[in-house]
Amino acid sequence: MQYVSSRGEAPVLGFADTLLAGLASDGGLYVPETWPVLSADTIRGFAGRPYAEVAFDILSPFVGDDIAAADLKQMVEDAYATFPHPAVAPLVQIGPSHFLLELFHGPTLAFKDVAMQLIARLMDHVLGQREQRATIVGATSGDTGGAAIAAFAASRRTDIFILFPHGRVSPVQQRQMTTSGADNVHAVAVDGTFDDCQALVKAMFNDRRFRERVALSGVNSINWGRIMAQIVYYFTAAASLGAPDRTVSFTVPTGNFGDIFAGYGAKRMGLPVERLVIATNENDILVRTLDRGRYETTGVHATMSPSMDIQVSSNFERLIFEASGRDGELVRRLMQQLGQSGSFTLPEAVLAAIGAEFDAGTTDEPATAGTIKRMLATTAYLLDPHTAVGVAVAESRLGREPMITLGTAHPAKFPAAIEKATGISPALPPSHADLMQKREALDRLPNEIGAVQDYIRARSRAVSQGAEA
Numbered sequence: 409m410q411y412v413s414s415r416g417e418a419p420v421l422g423f424a425d426t427l428l429a430g431l432a433s434d435g436g437l438y439v440p441e442t443w444p445v446l447s448a449d450t451i452r453g454f455a456g457r458p459y460a461e462v463a464f465d466i467l468s469p470f471v472g473d474d475i476a477a478a479d480l481k482q483m484v485e486d487a488y489a490t491f492p493h494p495a496v497a498p499l500v501q502i503g504p505s506h507f508l509l510e511l512f513h514g515p516t517l518a519f520k521d522v523a524m525q526l527i528a529r530l531m532d533h534v535l536g537q538r539e540q541r542a543t544i545v546g547a548t549s550g551d552t553g554g555a556a557i558a559a560f561a562a563s564r565r566t567d568i569f570i571l572f573p574h575g576r577v578s579p580v581q582q583r584q585m586t587t588s589g590a591d592n593v594h595a596v597a598v599d600g601t602f603d604d605c606q607a608l609v610k611a612m613f614n615d616r617r618f619r620e621r622v623a624l625s626g627v628n629s630i631n632w633g634r635i636m637a638q639i640v641y642y643f644t645a646a647a648s649l650g651a652p653d654r655t656v657s658f659t660v661p662t663g664n665f666g667d668i669f670a671g672y673g674a675k676r677m678g679l680p681v682e683r684l685v686i687a688t689n690e691n692d693i694l695v696r697t698l699d700r701g702r703y704e705t706t707g708v709h710a711t712m713s714p715s716m717d718i719q720v721s722s723n724f725e726r727l728i729f730e731a732s733g734r735d736g737e738l739v740r741r742l743m744q745q746l747g748q749s750g751s752f753t754l755p756e757a758v759l760a761a762i763g764a765e766f767d768a769g770t771t772d773e774p775a776t777a778g779t780i781k782r783m784l785a786t787t788a789y790l791l792d793p794h795t796a797v798g799v800a801v802a803e804s805r806l807g808r809e810p811m812i813t814l815g816t817a818h819p820a821k822f823p824a825a826i827e828k829a830t831g832i833s834p835a836l837p838p839s840h841a842d843l844m845q846k847r848e849a850l851d852r853l854p855n856e857i858g859a860v861q862d863y864i865r866a867r868s869r870a871v872s873q874g875a876e877a
């Protein structure tokens with residue numbers, strides 16, 4: 409399988425190079441040159457099979473010959489063995505035709521573990537084959553960072569630098585990033601928002617000299633490996649409800665648009681999906697864009713679902729590329745306008761193509777808290793605030809087909825918000841029992857690219873070893 413950039417100017421790469429590249433050299437995001445399509449019989453056959461087996465079948469065409477099948481199989485099995493739940497991503501019924509896909513049974517209690525546990529293994533494998541080291545950078549609004557650190561702390565070939573917005577992540581999220589004790593892990597609190605952290609990461613990728621010097625790689629959902637791994641659970645969930653003989657819809661709590669783009673990918677691969685519903689908190693840029701065709705950043709609001717406090721939704725670029733018939737020149741122009749003025753307007757045909765596949769809805773803070781409280785009272789199910797945004801939006805869009813809302817985090821990651829909504833303070837699972845007692849290690853940096861690059865240059869072993877093992 410080959411991968412092309414959404415901006416059309418970067419070299420076409422194979423899977424292993426795409427995985428290590430993170431962002432394309434023209435600033436675009438990689439997508440597969442063609443979407444593999446699975447037959448109805450293949451999809452039907454996923455029902456009831458172990459998650460790791462289904463994952464191997466779905467991921468194999470994306471990986472192609474770059475990794476031997478036996479190695480890929482082993483890495484997939486090892487990745488999902490870290491999930492204590494036997495189903496990995498179980499489905500729970502919360503209404504007559506409404507289901508929750510619980511994606512938070514991994515090591516850091518968030519859906520990010522599903523992809524991160526796998527791509528850490530894939531990257532170490534590829535780096536090992538090449539006898540190289542890499543410097544991983546990531547921006548996080550809370551969950552990506554913890555999941556990446558948990559997955560890469562055991563890596564022998566990477567140093568990982570995670571930038572998070574100072575004071576804007578929950579205490580549990582912060583401690584998941586600052587207490588690993590691993591010497592290849594660097595947690596950095598930046599004086600800024602998540603969007604600032606993400607802009608710093610993209611600026612580092614766009615600085616060719618720096619990128620080459622430190623052998624830069626990324627683990628945000630700008631990396632195709634993340635999206636690829638997240639496609640799998642759309643298939644397992646839908647197949648368990650009767651797909652392909654029954655159509656389903658998905659509602660996805662959305663920030664950076666990676667998770668819902670994976671749902672779009674599943675649809676392109678043949679999964680019968682009626683609607684993909686984007687659910688946002690008060691940071692509703694995507695809802696406004698689908699309504700009016702104008703993508704316009706307005707400044708970020710802090711909410712009780714902090715991991716979705718995002719304005720620049722990176723993976724929307726991948727969708728524009730697809731919805732425009734893969735017009736890299738258009739994507740380049742729109743992204744340039746976004747950089748210059750903080751906004752762009754979608755051509756009507758592109759907006760119509762997006763509207764044909766996606767719905768979007770937003771919910772405010774009182775409604776999110778009300779949903780957590782009501783769900784607890786009526787079903788004894790405790791939602792985390794991000795999942796609650798999804799449930800609130802999904803409830804206004806239930807149709808004849810089953811609706812699957814993605815449960816993206818465990819409520820115990822956000823105890824203050826849950827306690828405020830319900831009066832209950834959820835306990836962390838036993839795997840996290842000593843988290844709040846562990847010693848923290850972090851550094852604080854200004855929102856300045858020079859300061860961040862100096863920090864990384866001084867600590868990356870890819871630099872001191874000339875990007876070689």
Ligand SMILES: Cc1ncc(COP(=O)(O)O)c(C=O)c1O
Binds near residue numbers: 552663664817
């Ligand atoms: C708990 C939680 N829910 C939802 C999201 C939004 O997912 P995405 O950024 O892929 O749209 C995130 C962050 O990405 C998250 O951490």
Ligand SMILES: N[C@@H](CCOP(=O)(O)O)C(=O)O
Binds near residue numbers: 549629722
């Ligand atoms: N919500 C995310 C933001 C980064 O998203 P990613 O999926 O692109 O890594 C987080 O929790 O950090």
